[in-house]
Amino acid sequence: MSRKHRLVLGITVGTGCNLRCRHCLVDKNLGSRRITKSEIELLVSEINRCKPRELIFTGGEPVLFTGEINSILSAIHEPYGIYTSIVTNGSFASTTAAAVKTLKSFKALHSVQMSYDKFHAEFVPEACVHNLREACRRLDLSFGLVCAIQAPLDLIFLNKLNLAGVSVTTQKILPIGRAKDNALNYSYPAFEAKVLRKKCPNLGRLVYNCGNGFTTCCGFLASKPGNSRYVHRTIAAHLKSRFYELISSYTFGGLLRLAGLSNDGLSPAHSAPCALCEYIVPGILSSQK
Amino acid sequence: MTNKDKVIAVFLVSVGLFSVCNAMQYVKTLSAAQKTELSFLAANSSQNIGDSEPLRVVKHG
Ligand code: SF4
Numbered sequence: 001m002s003r004k005h006r007l008v009l010g011i012t013v014g015t016g017c018n019l020r021c022r023h024c025l026v027d028k029n030l031g032s033r034r035i036t037k038s039e040i041e042l043l044v045s046e047i048n049r050c051k052p053r054e055l056i057f058t059g060g061e062p063v064l065f066t067g068e069i070n071s072i073l074s075a076i077h078e079p080y081g082i083y084t085s086i087v088t089n090g091s092f093a094s095t096t097a098a099a100v101k102t103l104k105s106f107k108a109l110h111s112v113q114m115s116y117d118k119f120h121a122e123f124v125p126e127a128c129v130h131n132l133r134e135a136c137r138r139l140d141l142s143f144g145l146v147c148a149i150q151a152p153l154d155l156i157f158l159n160k161l162n163l164a165g166v167s168v169t170t171q172k173i174l175p176i177g178r179a180k181d182n183a184l185n186y187s188y189p190a191f192e193a194k195v196l197r198k199k200c201p202n203l204g205r206l207v208y209n210c211g212n213g214f215t216t217c218c219g220f221l222a223s224k225p226g227n228s229r230y231v232h233r234t235i236a237a238h239l240k241s242r243f244y245e246l247i248s249s250y251t252f253g254g255l256l257r258l259a260g261l262s263n264d265g266l267s268p269a270h271s272a273p274c275a276l277c278e279y280i281v282p283g284i285l286s287s288q289k
Numbered sequence: 290m291t292n293k294d295k296v297i298a299v300f301l302v303s304v305g306l307f308s309v310c311n312a313m314q315y316v317k318t319l320s321a322a323q324k325t326e327l328s329f330l331a332a333n334s335s336q337n338i339g340d341s342e343p344l345r346v347v348k349h350g
């Protein structure tokens with residue numbers, strides 16, 4: 001398989017974290033606190049078989065699971081060169097030297113994505129962003145920011161952060177996990193019909209959620225209690241599932257028709273693909289049991 | 290809509306935060322100071338910002 005067609009695999013190594021952000025999307029049903037040894041064995045055999053082009057270690061806070069991440073990286077067969085990233089809260093970057101030390105503790109690393117926004121800023125000083133960026137520059141790693149937002153105005157803190165040249169990925173907050181408990185959500189003034197022409201935006205990517213399994217879903221469905229229709233023990237089982245067939249074959253408009261639902265029930269919140277997906281897909285799967 | 294409003298609306302659409310109609314509606318709700326901040330952001334970082342919808346695997350929170 002050509003490199004471009006190989007999948008991107010996200011790995012939730014543990015949901016444990018040293019912070020407690022108000023908007024945290026890590027739901028208690030998403031995964032376990034820490035990946036186990038037997039899961040690492042399964043994961044490694046799947047990685048060696050499927051040869052993903054990219055591994056993204058996430059959490060919780062992946063820096064708390066460096067040992068587990070290194071066990072995975074050490075057991076992967078070379079030489080196909082997997083691009084490796086972490087998504088971190090960067091709280092370890094109290095100084096550039098501390099950040100360099102932590103980043104060097106990973107057996108392989110190409111890219112660091114730091115989650116930083118008004119919510120993380122309640123715990124993590126701005127200096128950590130600059131220290132981590134500088135550490136990445138010294139170690140020749142790519143560096144980017146991930147900003148969770150409720151509205152576009154939440155991005156204006158970037159004006160004073162002065163991060164010219166740093167790539168910023170925005171993440172519209174969905175009502176999952178603590179974001180749901182705290183009534184935090186990205187709000188749309190009106191329903192955006194263009195979502196009906198889209199498919200699940202996570203196609204081409206899979207996530208392994210420790211304690212649960214492999215899934216395309218990193219949104220609502222994977223966080224549902226009793227999520228066995230959406231999450232599977234192996235990649236092959238997931239790709240053969242009715243759930244995967246549905247989300248990979250149909251646009252949301254197609255799914256809506258398949259479910260026999262009309263557009264009348266759609267609200268502004270359904271402009272978010274995951275919200276629309278949650279509205280449609282569980283019903284289709286239940287009716288086809 | 291002023292030119293500044295249009296610049297902000299185009300920015301919001303181009304980085305994937307809203308569709309055109311919602312971007313225009315959203316801009317109408319902003320104060321002058323907020324518009325200044327957002328147009329500064331648009332002028333300085335639009336090439337570097339992209340939306341990850343929904344969470345992709347960057348779901349750290
Ligand atoms: S909720 Fe649906 S659209 Fe969102 S990531 Fe999961 S499968 Fe994809």
Ligand code: SF4
Nearest residue numbers: 017019021024089350
């Ligand atoms: S959002 Fe990220 S840093 Fe904050 S509590 Fe959740 S996992 Fe931890």
